[in-house]
Amino acid sequence: MLKEERQQRILGEVELHNRILLTDMAEILDVSIDTVRRDVKELDAANKLQKVHGGAISMGFTTYSARNNNIYALEQKTIIAEKAVTLLKQGGVIFIDGGTTCMELARLIPDDLELTCFTLSLPVAMQLLTKPNVTVIFVGGQISKEAQISIGANAIHHLSEIRVDYSFIGTGYVDALFGLTEFDWDIVQVKKAVIKASKKTVLLSISEKLNSQHRYKTCDISAINTMITELDPDNNLLNLFRNYDIRLL
Amino acid sequence: MLKEERQQRILGEVELHNRILLTDMAEILDVSIDTVRRDVKELDAANKLQKVHGGAISMGFTTYSARNNNIYALEQKTIIAEKAVTLLKQGGVIFIDGGTTCMELARLIPDDLELTCFTLSLPVAMQLLTKPNVTVIFVGGQISKEAQISIGANAIHHLSEIRVDYSFIGTGYVDALFGLTEFDWDIVQVKKAVIKASKKTVLLSISEKLNSQHRYKTCDISAINTMITELDPDNNLLNLFRNYDIRLL
DNA sequence: ATATATTTTGCTGTATTATGCATTTTATTT
DNA sequence: AAATAAAATGCATAATACAGCAAAATATAT
Structure with a gap:
């Protein structure tokens, strides 16, 4: 499984349930918790979700969906x-x-x-x-x-x-x-x-x-x-x- | 097999499955992984897909991601x-x-x-x-x-x-x-x-x-x-x- | 048609990246 | 404070990327 693909699935889960646990994701995706942790860290750095202790929470609904962040002016x-x-x-x-x-x-x-x-x-x-x-x-x-x-x-x-x-x-x-x-x-x-x-x-x-x-x-x-x-x-x-x-x- | 034809097939696979692995494509197309890698690199440069470590993902995948993960079946x-x-x-x-x-x-x-x-x-x-x-x-x-x-x-x-x-x-x-x-x-x-x-x-x-x-x-x-x-x-x-x-x- | 460039391809060795594990450090709970 | 859970760190391993090179295929010129 590609890293990007995995990160998309993590994002999807976060959007769907508003929160995830790293341990759950590790099991779902069948990778080590370290990998999930690293993914979540990256996604957090990219402002796609918010990393919290033990998991991650959604940024809220509007942020990423329809709105492009490259609108002129x-x-x-x-x-x-x-x-x-x-x-x-x-x-x-x-x-x-x-x-x-x-x-x-x-x-x-x-x-x-x-x-x-x-x-x-x-x-x-x-x-x-x-x-x-x-x-x-x-x-x-x-x-x-x-x-x-x-x-x-x-x-x-x-x-x-x-x-x-x-x-x-x-x-x-x-x-x-x-x-x-x-x-x-x-x-x-x-x-x-x-x-x-x-x-x-x-x-x-x-x-x-x-x-x-x-x-x-x-x-x-x-x-x-x-x-x-x-x-x-x-x-x-x-x-x-x-x-x-x-x-x- | 022509280069163009091969690239079209790569693109087709990406469109269809949203992601590909270079190793898979090399096997499917019966060329070396380097060739696939170079093709993908070109397609990426032409903005036809997004190259990632180990493979490629479709352009729509990241941006319009609401689709992919939450769809049942x-x-x-x-x-x-x-x-x-x-x-x-x-x-x-x-x-x-x-x-x-x-x-x-x-x-x-x-x-x-x-x-x-x-x-x-x-x-x-x-x-x-x-x-x-x-x-x-x-x-x-x-x-x-x-x-x-x-x-x-x-x-x-x-x-x-x-x-x-x-x-x-x-x-x-x-x-x-x-x-x-x-x-x-x-x-x-x-x-x-x-x-x-x-x-x-x-x-x-x-x-x-x-x-x-x-x-x-x-x-x-x-x-x-x-x-x-x-x-x-x-x-x-x-x-x-x-x-x-x-x-x- | 032949010779000569050019492009494409596969291979080699080396660099980079991704991942999991063990260990230490930090945070959270009781 | 002690116990526990999670995060960060370092490291080993495997997979992947990349650069350079030579053979093959293709195009171009003579």
């Missing part, structure tokens, strides 16, 4: 998501877009908040399933391999049949003058449909994307009700956006 | 999935159900196979996204927290609008006399809709589920065209099913 995106969470209301009906920033928002939804969430994004939907009081409704359609979201006529048609209080969307590029733009035409089409299906639209974007543009246009800045960046709302970088009827957060 | 399910893969035809339009057995099927779809796959299952959809030549279409709806699949009127309605060549479904319980049954009423409703949307229905079930039943009925055995278990088709345990016009695999 995660710090900023977490700040944005935290601000976005404050807009959520008990019993609300919202839409959450795909992308890593929206993923953070989905992750940070409090356990006690009751919501109905629509989404086009497979990862976001998976994340939302961990929230006990969130009803998840996936807007079906053909799935884009890169973006992992529903695209195409079908998805757009389904969106035309719903109307949510708030939609939280990301964008590839945003500019005060040119509005929201994308690299991908299909994505633009569904984003348009999302905005149309929302009473209010909230844009989540890291400041790095400000004043950038691309080929296809999703909407004007004026179509956005609230824009959230990781910056302080008074920051000068946001000045260009103050000409519009848009709330900065 | 994985070996049997892999056998079933391998049989199911043989039914797939280039350019086919199929439906893949949720559940761990169907997940295995999704995982084992060859990279070069062109398919259009419908599914209700979020994990299956995620898995299918890794297949370069598979078009994934997700049938939207409210997502069941436990089963992680679309349920409800919406999903059923969408299913009524499609017709696939083959559907591959799992079931909670199966009995020659009572047919396919489930614990959950909502699940039964979508399963019915799936069967109605398929020209041919293939049931994937480990033999352990044979001759078991529960509260709600999905369909009679006669509604199934092919049943795949991990057993040999001639196995006596399948005798009761021979009274029906059903292909055993």
Whole structure:
């Protein structure tokens, strides 16, 4: 048996039972306790579990499962998501877009908040399933391999049949003058449909994307009700956006 | 034997069993262990697999590890999935159900196979996204927290609008006399809709589920065209099913 | 076709890694 | 404090990795 394989099984047991004893694992895996000890030590060093006297305990559920730890600018995106969470209301009906920033928002939804969430994004939907009081409704359609979201006529048609209080969307590029733009035409089409299906639209974007543009246009800045960046709302970088009827957060 | 061919076989073994030992591969391929080692080294450099001491593990193994360890009767399910893969035809339009057995099927779809796959299952959809030549279409709806699949009127309605060549479904319980049954009423409703949307229905079930039943009925055995278990088709345990016009695999 | 590079492969000896055992040190319990 | 359990340490053994080399296979040039 390969070392990695063994360590995976140890991890699996830990995830399953929340705790293990080294002696048990040694017997299950049919290796010496020293080997198990060394494995657990490595896994602990890799933050996959927590080593304790005589065994190991799970780190908790969310740590390793769906969340990649190589998200670009995660710090900023977490700040944005935290601000976005404050807009959520008990019993609300919202839409959450795909992308890593929206993923953070989905992750940070409090356990006690009751919501109905629509989404086009497979990862976001998976994340939302961990929230006990969130009803998840996936807007079906053909799935884009890169973006992992529903695209195409079908998805757009389904969106035309719903109307949510708030939609939280990301964008590839945003500019005060040119509005929201994308690299991908299909994505633009569904984003348009999302905005149309929302009473209010909230844009989540890291400041790095400000004043950038691309080929296809999703909407004007004026179509956005609230824009959230990781910056302080008074920051000068946001000045260009103050000409519009848009709330900065 | 060509180097390329050999590397493909190594990769195939890794995909299938999640791990290989260099010594095993050397024997299987009838080359020296050094050659295998060098091949694996190249494949590792190309990010096709992960080389470890004594062998190699598949890329998905570590990252998406929730799958591997906690799946009950994985070996049997892999056998079933391998049989199911043989039914797939280039350019086919199929439906893949949720559940761990169907997940295995999704995982084992060859990279070069062109398919259009419908599914209700979020994990299956995620898995299918890794297949370069598979078009994934997700049938939207409210997502069941436990089963992680679309349920409800919406999903059923969408299913009524499609017709696939083959559907591959799992079931909670199966009995020659009572047919396919489930614990959950909502699940039964979508399963019915799936069967109605398929020209041919293939049931994937480990033999352990044979001759078991529960509260709600999905369909009679006669509604199934092919049943795949991990057993040999001639196995006596399948005798009761021979009274029906059903292909055993 | 022949001769010449280039690549691939297997073999050798040496370095590295993994594992289990014995012993000492440290932590936990009574 | 004594008894016990677990962890750390050092070491021996076996398996594996690696570098270098030569033979074989393949490709390329003349």
